[in-house]
Amino acid sequence: MNLHYQNNLIKKMIMLLFLIIGISQTNLLLQNKAQAFPVxxxxxxxxxxxxxxxxxxxxxxxxxxxxxxxxxxxxxxxxxxxxxxxxxxxxxxxxxxxxxxxxxxxxxxxxxxxxxxxxxxxxxxxxxxxxxxxxxxxxxxxxxxxxxxxxxxxxxxxxxxxxxxxxxxxxxxxxxxxxxxxxxxxxxxxxxxxxxxxxDKSNNNAITSSISGKITDIQELEKGGYQIDIQALDGNNISENIPPGLDLQVAKGDNVISNQLLTQDPNxxxxxxxxxxxxxxxxxRIQGMIAFFIITAISQIFFVLKKKQWEKVQVSEMNF
CATH class of the missing domain: 2.60.40.830 (Cytochrome f large domain)
Structure with a gap:
């Protein structure tokens, strides 16, 4: 009974350990995901x-x-x-x-x-x-x-x-x-x-040639993308790897110079x-401005009325 109890206890502890590890990994993934975007x-x-x-x-x-x-x-x-x-x-x-x-x-x-x-x-x-x-x-x-x-x-x-x-x-x-x-x-x-x-550069960049030379071969890779073999002017051969999604703008047999675009700009x-x-x-300030406008308008109205009154007085004196 004691051995059976100990075995069950060990199994429960192992399961609890895996559960704790699983929860911690999940939290870590969620945390990384939250930190990745948007800022x-x-x-x-x-x-x-x-x-x-x-x-x-x-x-x-x-x-x-x-x-x-x-x-x-x-x-x-x-x-x-x-x-x-x-x-x-x-x-x-x-x-x-x-x-x-x-x-x-x-x-x-x-x-x-x-x-x-x-x-x-x-x-x-x-x-x-x-x-x-x-x-x-x-x-x-x-x-x-x-x-x-x-x-x-x-x-x-x-x-x-x-x-x-x-x-x-x-x-x-x-x-x-x-x-x-x-x-x-x-x-x-x-x-x-x-x-x-x-x-680091993302895959949202155009790929350029690292040397001057002639393109001897272009291979399409199984996982996507291309491998471009270039023979340099001194006879050395190098390979340029093109990530998936990029469109080539060179062909086999083309002569290229250093820093020349091998792909179209994907951005x-x-x-x-x-x-x-x-x-x-x-x-x-707004209330004061409104009050100023009202006072100014009323003043102008009184000035006009006063002018009219003065004109009437002048006309009456002339008739007399």
């Missing part, structure tokens, strides 16, 4: 906007594309407003995925707001804005930079315009905020990058940034 920059940059003004997303997405940003010219304190980042591109474009196949482009965006501005809480967002931001998961850049918002990657064909619901601060509650004009910076990306955060995406300005407007 590689969070892992390497405390501030995504460099001193030069460039947003660090451009360090991996080397191609430059245009984006636009729309925001109100002025906004009152403690008010929810919309900021929209537009990321246009040809919906027929296909990008090379990490596994070598081609698929639709993804998009992502970043908005750098002034200090004190932040993502609007869901209970303050109107139904209209909620409809625009449905299935769009916006998050702060970090716990201490709530004024910087990021989103993506997500399907680009349905998200060429990304709306950010923003809550403006109240200078009456936060003395570090003032009624001033503030800049808003935005960046938008479509497609994959050419460089990974660790500095159809790119990163762009733009900026706008917004005024945090004081309600007292």
């Amino acid at each position: 590689y920059a969070q892992q390497g940059y405390e501030n995504p906007r460099e001193a030069t003004g460039r947003i660090v997303c451009a360090n991996c997405h080397l191609a430059q594309k245009n984006i636009s940003i729309e925001a109100p010219k002025s906004i009152l304190p403690n008010t929810v407003f919309e900021t929209t980042v537009k990321i246009p591109y040809n919906l027929q474009s296909k990008q090379i995925l990490s596994n070598g196949t081609k698929g639709k482009l993804n998009v992502g965006a970043i908005v750098i707001l002034p200090d004190g501005f932040q993502l609007a809480p869901s209970n303050l967002i109107s139904d209209e804005i909620k409809a625009k931001t449905k299935n769009v998961y916006i998050q702060p850049y970090s716990t201490d930079k709530k004024n910087i918002l990021v989103v993506g990657p997500m399907a680009g064909n349905a998200n060429q315009e990304i709306t950010f619901p923003i809550l403006s601060p109240d200078p009456n509650k936060d003395k570090s905020i003032h009624f001033l004009k503030y800049p808003i910076y935005a960046g938008g990306n479509r497609g994959r990058g050419q460089v990974y955060p660790n500095g 159809v995406g790119g990163f762009g940034q733009n900026e706008t300005e917004i005024v945090l407007q004081s309600p007292v």
